[in-house]
Amino acid sequence: MNPDNFSPASVSQSPLIDVLIIGAGAAGLLAARQLASAGQQVRLLEARAYLGGRAHTLTPPSFTRPIEAGAEFIHGEAPLTRGLLREASIGWQDTTGETYQIRNGKVQDDRAFFAYLPLLLEKLQALDHDLPLADFLAREFAGDEHATLRAMATQFTEGYDAADPSRASAWALREEWATDGVDDSPRPVGGYGPLLHWLAAQAQAAGATVQLSAPVREIRWQPGHAEVVTTAGTSYRARQVLCTVPLGVWQLSENQSGYLRFTPELPAHRAAAAQLGFGSVIKIVLEFEENFWRDRLPDMEFLLSDAPVPTWWTQLPDPRPLLTGWLAGPAAQRHRADSDEAILAQSLASLAGLLATPLATLQAQLRASYVRNWGTEPYAYGAYSYATVGSQAARAALATPVADTLFFAGEGLHHGIDSGTVEAALASAQAVVQAMLNTR
Ligand SMILES: Cc1cc2nc3c(=O)[nH]c(=O)nc-3n(C[C@H](O)[C@H](O)[C@H](O)COP(=O)(O)OP(=O)(O)OC[C@H]3O[C@@H](n4cnc5c(N)ncnc54)[C@H](O)[C@@H]3O)c2cc1C
Numbered sequence: 417m418n419p420d421n422f423s424p425a426s427v428s429q430s431p432l433i434d435v436l437i438i439g440a441g442a443a444g445l446l447a448a449r450q451l452a453s454a455g456q457q458v459r460l461l462e463a464r465a466y467l468g469g470r471a472h473t474l475t476p477p478s479f480t481r482p483i484e485a486g487a488e489f490i491h492g493e494a495p496l497t498r499g500l501l502r503e504a505s506i507g508w509q510d511t512t513g514e515t516y517q518i519r520n521g522k523v524q525d526d527r528a529f530f531a532y533l534p535l536l537l538e539k540l541q542a543l544d545h546d547l548p549l550a551d552f553l554a555r556e557f558a559g560d561e562h563a564t565l566r567a568m569a570t571q572f573t574e575g576y577d578a579a580d581p582s583r584a585s586a587w588a589l590r591e592e593w594a595t596d597g598v599d600d601s602p603r604p605v606g607g608y609g610p611l612l613h614w615l616a617a618q619a620q621a622a623g624a625t626v627q628l629s630a631p632v633r634e635i636r637w638q639p640g641h642a643e644v645v646t647t648a649g650t651s652y653r654a655r656q657v658l659c660t661v662p663l664g665v666w667q668l669s670e671n672q673s674g675y676l677r678f679t680p681e682l683p684a685h686r687a688a689a690a691q692l693g694f695g696s697v698i699k700i701v702l703e704f705e706e707n708f709w710r711d712r713l714p715d716m717e718f719l720l721s722d723a724p725v726p727t728w729w730t731q732l733p734d735p736r737p738l739l740t741g742w743l744a745g746p747a748a749q750r751h752r753a754d755s756d757e758a759i760l761a762q763s764l765a766s767l768a769g770l771l772a773t774p775l776a777t778l779q780a781q782l783r784a785s786y787v788r789n790w791g792t793e794p795y796a797y798g799a800y801s802y803a804t805v806g807s808q809a810a811r812a813a814l815a816t817p818v819a820d821t822l823f824f825a826g827e828g829l830h831h832g833i834d835s836g837t838v839e840a841a842l843a844s845a846q847a848v849v850q851a852m853l854n855t856r
Pocket residue numbers: 438439440441442443444461462463464467468469470471485486487488489490491630631632633660661662665674676697699790795796798799800825826827828836837838839840841
């Protein structure tokens with residue numbers, strides 16, 4: 417494209433710099449730090465008024481301390497995440513406590529899903545071609561005697577991976593379930609917020625400019641030159657652009673609010689994004705006056721159930737009387753349009769049933785509540801990605817740079833067992849920074 421085609425609004429020539437990064441989540445912030453430290457002139461444009469993207473530590477009104485609206489745990493080995501936490505002198509705390517299962521109002525004494533894992537893995541290991549989990553279950557575990565196994569595998573895929581079982585890759589789940597990762601999930605002390613703010617401070621100390629409240633609406637490009645235009649009409653120019661927006665933004669159609677335009681368009685990238693899974697999550701955080709559930713469920717860490725809001729957890733070993741509720745995957749999608757008030761009411765009703773406690777007692781105990789519905793959240797439109805059949809190739813296609821000018825990163829582009837995590841975002845950023853520096 418000829419730069420003369422740029423619109424008059426954009427001719428208020430901002431200086432041509434090396435790299436514009438779009439998005440100040442984990443991927444964008446790590447990339448900003450690395451590129452600026454390597455001597456690149458970097459400007460980071462973030463749509464929201466805060467840093468961190470889907471890792472958002474905040475203290476809403478009436479809460480006594482910060483809570484996590486998005487990322488909370490460190491899943492698996494996560495070498496980059498733990499390495500950065502060490503570098504930033506931020507510790508992490510192992511989670512402790514019991515996992516309870518409640519079905520039909522009764523506490524079960526089996527470990528439910530995990531009890532079925534050996535049988536599931538045996539059939540999954542024998543699977544010679546990938547297919548959606550729902551098809552795999554229907555083929556290998558069709559009989560009535562497997563009804564509970566099917567329900568548990570489906571519930572786990574929906575709840576943990578925020579995935580639609582009719583699209584989720586059985587091979588990817590095999591890889592995930594074959595590791596112990598799901599049991600090993602500490603939390604950064606103070607939440608993810610301090611780590612992301614530390615990364616931003618490091619990037620700024622290395623010379624990067626971090627600009628909040630600057631949603632980008634269009635990226636105009638030609639080889640070796642790009643112009644990025646914000647919704648306010650301001651334009652910035654750079655030799656390279658690194659786009660780290662979530663899959664939810666990639667998957668918007670042209671007529672939807674939040675659509676990010678490339679001029680000229682990138683049809684192969686759009687097609688790849690459409691093939692990938694991006695699940696919804698509604699997170700409900702409730703702070704109570706005291707830990708009134710300890711008699712019924714001593715040392716409760718996790719509670720998995722068949723209630724409308726099925727999954728809950730505490731902050732153990734921190735005794736803070738905080739319960740986090742979780743609706744994910746198709747269930748979150750079904751409640752996507754519900755008001756926060758309706759979701760809160762449903763959460764309290766679920767908890768009252770699960771804890772065999774009158775609703776009025778719960779309400780009297782409730783000090784603060786917070787609902788975050790990621791499916792409708794601007795600049796995200798979902799929570800995190802999951803592997804679909806064929807997603808390895810689609811992720812690689814979406815991550816493919818264009819003309820050494822446009823580069824892409826973010827959790828949704830990373831393939832591996834840690835997909836859908838902060839670690840995935842960091843890993844993807846680290847790989848792309850290397851590729852960008854190699855073009856110099
Ligand atoms: C509810 C929930 C729970 C989670 N739990 C965990 C967990 O326990 N552990 C874990 O490791 N991971 C967890 N995750 C996933 C983790 O939060 C993400 O994988 C990670 O934070 C993604 O980082 P990112 O940089 O790829 O994307 P993001 O954090 O989404 O960053 C992208 C940035 O781009 C910005 N942006 C979007 N559009 C534009 C635009 N047009 N112009 C400018 N900026 C734009 C966004 O505002 C955002 O800040 C969770 C996520 C959610 C939502």
